[in-house]
Amino acid sequence: MTMSMEYAAREAAGNLWRNRLMTMTAVLTVAVSLSLLGATMLMRQAVSSVTVNWGKGVNIIVFMHSGATGGQRKAVNQQLTGMPQVSRCYYVGHAASFAEMKRMFRSEPDVYQQAGLTASEVPTSFRCALANPKDAQVVASAFQNEPGVRSVYDPVKQANTIQKVSGIIQLIFVIVAVILLLSAAVLILNTIRLAIFARRREVAVMKLVGATNWFIRVPFMLEGLTQGIIGAVVATGVVFGMHAFLGYVVKHYHATLLKALVVPLHDVVSTVVVVFLVGMVVGVLGSVIAIRRFLEV
Amino acid sequence: MISFENVTKSYRGSILALRECSVRIEKGEFVFIVGPSGSGKTTFIRLLLREEVPDSGQIWLAGREVTHLASWKVPYLRRNIGCVFQDFRLLPNKTVAENVSFALEVIGRPKHVMRTQVRQALDLVGLGKKQDRLPNELSGGEQQRVAVARAFVNRPLVLLADEPTGNLDPKTSLGIMRLLDRINRTGTTVMVATHDASMVDAMRRRVIELEHGELVRDQARGVYGYST
Numbered sequence: 285m286t287m288s289m290e291y292a293a294r295e296a297a298g299n300l301w302r303n304r305l306m307t308m309t310a311v312l313t314v315a316v317s318l319s320l321l322g323a324t325m326l327m328r329q330a331v332s333s334v335t336v337n338w339g340k341g342v343n344i345i346v347f348m349h350s351g352a353t354g355g356q357r358k359a360v361n362q363q364l365t366g367m368p369q370v371s372r373c374y375y376v377g378h379a380a381s382f383a384e385m386k387r388m389f390r391s392e393p394d395v396y397q398q399a400g401l402t403a404s405e406v407p408t409s410f411r412c413a414l415a416n417p418k419d420a421q422v423v424a425s426a427f428q429n430e431p432g433v434r435s436v437y438d439p440v441k442q443a444n445t446i447q448k449v450s451g452i453i454q455l456i457f458v459i460v461a462v463i464l465l466l467s468a469a470v471l472i473l474n475t476i477r478l479a480i481f482a483r484r485r486e487v488a489v490m491k492l493v494g495a496t497n498w499f500i501r502v503p504f505m506l507e508g509l510t511q512g513i514i515g516a517v518v519a520t521g522v523v524f525g526m527h528a529f530l531g532y533v534v535k536h537y538h539a540t541l542l543k544a545l546v547v548p549l550h551d552v553v554s555t556v557v558v559v560f561l562v563g564m565v566v567g568v569l570g571s572v573i574a575i576r577r578f579l580e581v
Numbered sequence: 582m583i584s585f586e587n588v589t590k591s592y593r594g595s596i597l598a599l600r601e602c603s604v605r606i607e608k609g610e611f612v613f614i615v616g617p618s619g620s621g622k623t624t625f626i627r628l629l630l631r632e633e634v635p636d637s638g639q640i641w642l643a644g645r646e647v648t649h650l651a652s653w654k655v656p657y658l659r660r661n662i663g664c665v666f667q668d669f670r671l672l673p674n675k676t677v678a679e680n681v682s683f684a685l686e687v688i689g690r691p692k693h694v695m696r697t698q699v700r701q702a703l704d705l706v707g708l709g710k711k712q713d714r715l716p717n718e719l720s721g722g723e724q725q726r727v728a729v730a731r732a733f734v735n736r737p738l739v740l741l742a743d744e745p746t747g748n749l750d751p752k753t754s755l756g757i758m759r760l761l762d763r764i765n766r767t768g769t770t771v772m773v774a775t776h777d778a779s780m781v782d783a784m785r786r787r788v789i790e791l792e793h794g795e796l797v798r799d800q801a802r803g804v805y806g807y808s809t
Contacts, residue, residue, distance in 0.1 A: 369696065
């Protein structure tokens with residue numbers, strides 16, 4: 285068994301080297317398509333991390349003026365809880381709001397430090413969950429001109445805009461990635477076909493002397509798998525590169541807007557795992573089709 | 582050892598390559614299969630190797646029924662059969678020794694077994710000193726000896742030779758025949774399909790004659806044809 289693995293590895297490496305130009309083309313196509321796939325996944329994770337900032341299940345936020353009176357607050361609270369569309373509400377007071385703001389702008393404290401904001405000047409708010417998030421517009425309009433109310437914020441709507449734009453970009457990326465992945469599989473198929481053709485004498489002799497079908501097939505499959513994996517390695521480099529580059533830009537140019545796009549490392553790692561799996565599947569798929577069509581065993 | 586029972590084989594429906602062919606070959610025999618081109622000699626060999634499946638009838642090799650063997654078992658069947666062809670079928674980029682050891686390598690024999698068996702096989706065919714040459718540096722006769730060494734290196738039960746001397750001059754052919762005879766004396770069953778009349782006449786072994794797919798003669802210590 286170890287012997288035949290050694291044999292398979294040697295044969296696969298030999299085939300790859302003999303067809304190195306074709307191999308390189310296939311590997312690069314795999315790498316580009318997987319990089320796009322990785323970028324799409326990172327974007328998804330970034331967008332979802334932006335949209336969870338306000339807390340789970342919050343559909344609407346009613347901000348009060350910092351100077352709103354207790355009576356105004358009470359009235360709003362009663363009105364909110366009385367509405368059938370609102371399923372649940374909680375109040376965020378001055379101290380909690382100030383803490384939240386500090387958390388949101390922790391990378392650039394100038395925003396509130398230079399203005400000399402104190403806790404009492406920060407607007408308080410009601411955070412509400414709706415029975416049906418589609419009613420956000422109705423609820424919001426009811427409080428727009430209520431005394432003491434500063435503004436009504438609809439985080440879902442805001443998030444929707446981000447999600448819509450990024451969704452279109454993601455869709456384009458995924459379509460391009462899928463097309464490229466398909467062409468990568470075809471390119472791998474073609475390199476394996478060439479390898480099978482180049483080794484037809486060996487294959488004929490192997491069949492004659494009684495090599496098993498798997499023994500004949502495995503080197504070719506390994507060849508496809510290797511191309512997929514090398515492509516995935518390159519794409520992994522690109523994904524980590526993008527992550528590091530964004531991190532660098534955010535740190536050195538204080539590009540806070542981009543900050544949300546820098547996803548935590550464990551998200552990058554899970555992306556890389558998917559990239560590897562897809563690369564392997566594409567490689568094996570290409571070689572299996574080539575073997576079934578061109579290798580008669 | 583080998584037995585064909587009422588074997589019929591046709592290609593693409595119409596052309597009959599073998600018709601109701603029945604023959605028994607015992608262990609250790611040396612058999613010539615003769616007949617003009619298209620008489621069914623090659624079909625006979627291809628059926629035994631399970632490269633083809635007969636339309637009807639049964640084929641037995643070493644107590645195993647070949648016709649209904651599961652396809653994954655076919656490689657194991659072929660390990661019992663060594664094959665030599667008219668066109669040698671050596672790998673041009675491998676040396677003599679590598680060509681022979683390739684046959685052992687691809688069936689997963691350990692290295693130390695390979696080394697001794699390859700040396701023995703090359704000594705048997707008289708090419709021990711040329712083991713590092715490439716096939717195109719050898720004469721036709723020598724190349725065929727390498728092919729015989731490769732066919733025999735795994736000690737098969739049966740050695741099949743399809744026109745082994747078709748590309749060789751009479752003197753060289755005689756050398757190959759002597760070699761096959763020597764292999765036969767180790768107890769290996771040898772089957773040679775040929776239309777080289779002088780070889781058959783010189784060897785005086787069992788002759789099975791096919792004509793248009795039918796067995797027309799089976800003669801111990803025979804010659805190529807009646808008329809000559």
